Amino acid sequence: xNYQEMTDFEIxxxxxxxxxxxxxxxxxxxxxxxxxxxSSHGGIIIDYCNSWADAGQIAHQYKINLYFSNxxxxxxxxxxxxxxxxxxxxxxxxxxxxxxxxxxxxx
Numbered sequence: 001x002n003y004q005e006m007t008d009f010e011i012x013x014x015x016x017x018x019x020x021x022x023x024x025x026x027x028x029x030x031x032x033x034x035x036x037x038x039s040s041h042g043g044i045i046i047d048y049c050n051s052w053a054d055a056g057q058i059a060h061q062y063k064i065n066l067y068f069s070n071x072x073x074x075x076x077x078x079x080x081x082x083x084x085x086x087x088x089x090x091x092x093x094x095x096x097x098x099x100x101x102x103x104x105x106x107x
Contacts, residue, residue: 001101001105003087003098003101003102004089004098007033008033008047008049008050008094009027009032009033009034009035011048011049011094011097011098011101012033012034012035012046012047012048012049012097013025013035014101015048015058015097015100015101016035016037016046016048018100018101018104019058021037024037024038025037025038026038028045031045031047033047033049033050034046034047035047035048048093048096048097049091049093049094049097050091050093050094051093052093054093055092055093055094055096055097056096058096058097058100059075059096062077062100062103063077063078064076064077064096064099064100065077065078066092066095066096068092072088072089072090073088073089073090073091073092073095074086074087074088074095075087075089075092075095075096075098075099076099077099077102077103085099085102085103086099087099087102
C-alpha cells in the first residue's frame with residue numbers, strides 16, 4: 001500500500017482503526033481531514049496527521065523515532081532482529097502515522 005498517496009483523512013482513519021476504533025470513526029462534518037470517533041459520551045476529534053498531541057502519543061507508545069535530515073522529517077521504528085521501518089515526509093506527524101501503519105500492516 002502506498003501511504004504517501006493517501007489523504008490525511010484516510011491516514012487518520014486507518015490509524016484510528018488500527019488503534020481499535022474501527023466502526024466508530026467518521027468524517028467530521030465541518031473539518032475536512034479529521035476523524036470523529038463516536039462514543040457513548042459524544043465524540044472525540046482526532047487529527048493524527050497534524051496534531052502533536054495525537055501523533056506524539058503514538059510515537060511514544062510504539063517507540064517511533066523522529067529525525068530531521070536534508071530539510072525533511074524522517075520517522076523510523078527499529079525492532080530487534082527485523083528490518084527498520086522508515087518514512088520521510090515534510091510533515092513529522094504524518095511520517096509518524098505512516099511508520100505506525102507500516103508496522104501494523106502485517107497484523
